[in-house]
Amino acid sequence: MNIRKLALSASLCTLALTSLAPTQASAAAKDQYFPVLVYRTGAYAANGAPWANGYIDYLKLVNARGGINGVKIIFEECETGYATDRGVECYERLKGKNGGATVFQPLSTGVTFALTEKAPVDKIPLITAGYGRSESQNGAVFTWNFPLLGTYWVGADVAIQYFAKKLGGVANLKGKKIALVYHDSPYGKEPIPVLEELGKKYGFDVQLLPVAHPGVEQKATWLQIRQHRPDYVLLWGWGVMNSTALREAQSTGYPRDKMMGIWWAGAEPDVKDVAEGAKGYSALALQHGAEPDAKVVKDILSMVYAKGQGTGSKEEVGQVLYMRGLLSSMLGVEGVRKAQERFGKGKVMTGEQVRWGLENLNLDQKTLDAMGFAGVMRPVQTSCLDHMGSSWVRIETWNGNKWEFSTPDWYQADEKFLRPMVMLASGKYAEEKKLKPRTPEECKL
Amino acid sequence: MGFFLETLIGGLMAGMLYSLVALGFVLIYKASGVFNFAQGSMVLFAALAMARFAEWLPHWLGLDSLWLANTIAFVIAGALMFVVAWLIERLVLRYLVNQEGATLLMATLGIAYVLEGIGTSLFGNNIYSIDVGMPKEPVFILDGLFEGGLLINKEDFIAALIAALLVGLLALFFQKTTTGRALRAVADDHQAAQSIGIPLNRIWVIIWFVAGLVALVAGVIWGSKLGVQFSLVTVALRGLPVVILGGLTSIPGAIIGGLIIGVGEKLSEVYLGPMIGGGIEIWFAYQLALVFLLFRPQGLFGEKIIDRV
């Protein structure tokens, strides 16, 4: 090896090593720092990318509107590839940068599980809007998790409500067969306890049909569905699994209007390529659907995209997953805003302060309208003990061309039914971890 | 009974598609002794190229015939696979003559990463569709005999026919040509083949190109069925039990193996799955292959493993 080569490789190595050592927290950060865990590659990229674009575009919009009471936002992406260990590495890499992370939103149930153990140590809240572990609604035990807007148990409960409604009342559920086609991972398994409980309660039969990651092989699953002819199929998929399920349904002739997807199975990438073949397929909508007409979307187009600063392509702005990312982002920002009300406007908030903000969120209709979210979502209020806030679900249907709301109804989960399950599951968790649940008094601090 | 037949047919159709992937493995293994783990990535790469060019060409050239756009896209994708084959030989295999199997296998994993990276950065990461005009809706036959009729999927049926045709052509190519014999010689002993003047380089380009074409056909069929997306690389994992069941060096083995695996996994999932929780087809396929291996360690049709000290 000659000297030049040696020098070159040595300097490359140093550069590489210095890039490894994260820049340590500067003493007084001037900006609010949002790390963004994304996946734009791999098997789930088609669904991960629009979510991430919405998430980041909203942060850009907030900056364009002048920041959070003047505090600018900086953000940084890290690619997880929907893999837990990569997600953990990203978390470790980003959490200490730029004065400390504000919130993390992993967009992966697996990563959420791993970070649930780490967040309390680092004192960084986790927002898992519409995913994550369902029992983490209990803020007394899961002090750093925020499954805002809805959990999978809510989703399962609403799906059954909807089926009951279509059948003309819960009494008619008796003897019916409902098949759950689910992604064989913690994500897909979340609704099972609720469905089984409800099955016992109303007397319907739940058939569990797991589909292995990444979900491109479903022939046997749909043959079984053809054999058992369930009255409804509940699709709990993610990424390519959803479109595959619809194609298989088409090729085995299962009526699409008897299929219902969770909100992660109800976006454009899931149905676009199946187009006509998916017509009539419905999915739960976590409050919003595709919202091209919302004011916030128009603001983004005029204040971000018009200046050429858009993250993704213009066409995708306002689509379902884009909106989901945008909402998640907004919730984080509002947490900071709320925290500033208490800890000082125009200051950069720490993770701990943001947690207080998220626990005291109160987005009423007026605030939402002002932010441009009219018609996109309903008011949300959280508390120290309820980390989910109120949850509203609508039903959207694919008409072969776009998602639309078939009925104007809004659904809410049956709190009387779910609350005990949440308490039971979180109690078990607290016992395992030897955690002492927070009391309402501690909350006030 | 009707349902059993349906499952059986479904399994056979799926099996035919596995065979197509398995065929890619067999071709390359036979000719170069390389166990090509990049086969799945080649399927993805070829399918992505096909899907995207079929989408772009009408824009670029103002074509409005779907058929024409598809044909040109297919040719372009085929040409790309040739370039891939040539580059792989030029940049990798050439320098790994006479290395151990494990090293070669690792090199193909490296190639797989590179192909995935290049493929997705050139062609994108979303779900794309290949529309070659395959019928999607199911057909029901023998209504009278069984309740609800027998479900036959026209698309699967056509796919299976194409696969069978391709296999037939390849078998001929291998049995009847001088190149075929040279390929087998190379598989046995790189160096000896080299010493008698068989140009390894050319043989490898040929065989990787043929495997690339097989990958392209597989990609088009799978893509038309399920959409083209990153997960296509996992079809390689479905092809593996097929190859070891049929034998790494046997083209008929890939077919029979594919059918056995296809039928085995669908029947097991449908009849055994519900009893023990479902989702068993992938490991069942592997276990099935393993059981066969215990009786014939070289696979059903593989060349006998020759032990001489």
Next chain:
Amino acid sequence: MSTANILLKVNSIEVIYNHVILVLKGVSFSVPEGGIVALLGGNGAGKTTTLRAVSNLLRGERGEVTKGTIELRDERIEALTPAQLVKRGVIQVMEGRHCFAHLSIEENLLTGTYTRTDGKAAIAETLDKVYTYFPRLKTRRTSQAAYTSGGEQQMCAIGRALMANPRMVLLDEPSMGLAPQIVDEVFTIVKDLNQNEGVTFLLAEQNTNMALRYADFGYILENGRVVMEGAAAELANNEDVKEFYLGLSSAGRKSFRDVKHYRRRKRWLS
């Protein structure tokens, strides 16, 4: 030896394996058209490496020729591929035979014709010729090569090389692992081929006795250097060769007790 009919000329080549191991330290020799030249020497002397350097099979073993030249009829051939060399009529039969284990004997032979472009009839003719030289192969034509005996495999390997219609064959250790009788048979055929077909042979052998009996000219290699050269008959009568390679000395057969335990390098190198 006149330069006019020299087929192969190797000029002080140096070969390094794996960038560190220096194996040939300047080997020079030449092979006349139509001759049989033997490279002799013990294990690790560099015989096989020399042959591989000529036939360009070194690359597969991570070796390279770093110095010196190799010329075939005045053409430099270091940069050619083995296939190009076969086209020019030089083919190597590798040590340890290397038959294609899963192919039948006849298929093995036919693989040797890959570079030929003179049509099926000519190939069939060559096949007949090979079968006449090696009648044993004809009887085993359909058996899998792996299951034939060592002698048959050696014959198969030589026959396979002949199928390419070579002008020159590099033969590496044809006697390895074979019974003396079979070795004789193989060498007789080599001699016949040389005389009847005019094929030039470059032979690497440990079996000095046998090699010198059939070769015209010999080079003795030791530690990657040529230490002695001469006509075969001359070498066979050389005292040192007798003592070190043939196990004989002027006093006839010696008892093992009296065998010299050192080598008089000075004399070799002078």
Next chain:
Amino acid sequence: MLYRENGQFKTTYAADQQIFPIAQDRWTILGILLIAFIAIPLLVDEYLFRAILIPFLILSLAAIGVNILVGYCGQITLGAGAFMAVGAYAAYNFHIRIEGLPLLVSILLGGLTSALVGIVFGIPSLRVRGLYLAVATLAAQFFTDWVFLRIPWFTDNSSSGSVSVSNLQVMGWQIDNPVSKYLFCLIFLTIFALLAKNMTRCAIGRQWMAIRDMDVAAEVIGIRPLFAKLSAFAVSSFFVGTAGALWGFIHLASWEPAAFSVDRSFQLLFMVIIGGLGTIMGSLFGAAFIVVLPIVLNQFLPALGGVFGIKISTAGVSHAELIIFGGLIVFFLIKEPHGIARLWSTGKEKLRLWPFPH
């Protein structure tokens, strides 16, 4: 010039049989150990511990296990991830089901369980060889993936199939901060590496290598393939299972079967082949290469792009990462098919001769 063994005379057999017969090597290793145990905990920040060093140590341990099977005994396996999973879930079950069982014991019992399972899945190796065996081991991989997903007992009936542990301590030593986790894993790795090194130097190691190089010949000279192969499977799975338990308990603290997917198996095989088959040192090199490289690339590429004023998107970075990672693997294999360990020993060889080239 410094690296010469001149003047170091071996006067006893024991001295000749040392692991590092050259004094300079002994000093280097001692120095590395000192740095690893004392300097690193003092100097390194939390991110390096959590994201790089701890995964590196644990995966090195697993890679040593895989190397015993693949490198020393010649049985290619693609099911290493499965044995990690067995180790992790078994340790978890021991941990929660037996009150008061010390952590160390749980982890080692996890390893032992994995060894037993390894023996079961090693049985096909008596019949099936080479690539066929490699694919057959995938059966183990997919089977265990399924078992831990589907049978709730193993995950303590957790509804999601994900399990977690906390409050880890060994004899009063709380393992909760990065430094203690790092040291805990380092102790494991040091002891196990030494164990492996010695095992491969004694009779059983020689049996494995005989089987690897030519199993028929080995059988002929009286080595029992049954014992040799199954012991390799058992020892290897023990190492891998222990690593799996550490991965679950120490690194992740909360995990699901996907943490030990087939990708993990491939990753481990990568490590031993890139690092060098049949060397303990190589397993460490390989683990370092495979763990560190993607992370470095991931952070280095945007920085590099920044130097040239190009902003690379996240997707672009990961694509480039894939391409470069794959390219480097191929490059390494071409440059040195026998792995980094061979590069290392070639380097040492050169150093010995330096300043002469040959």
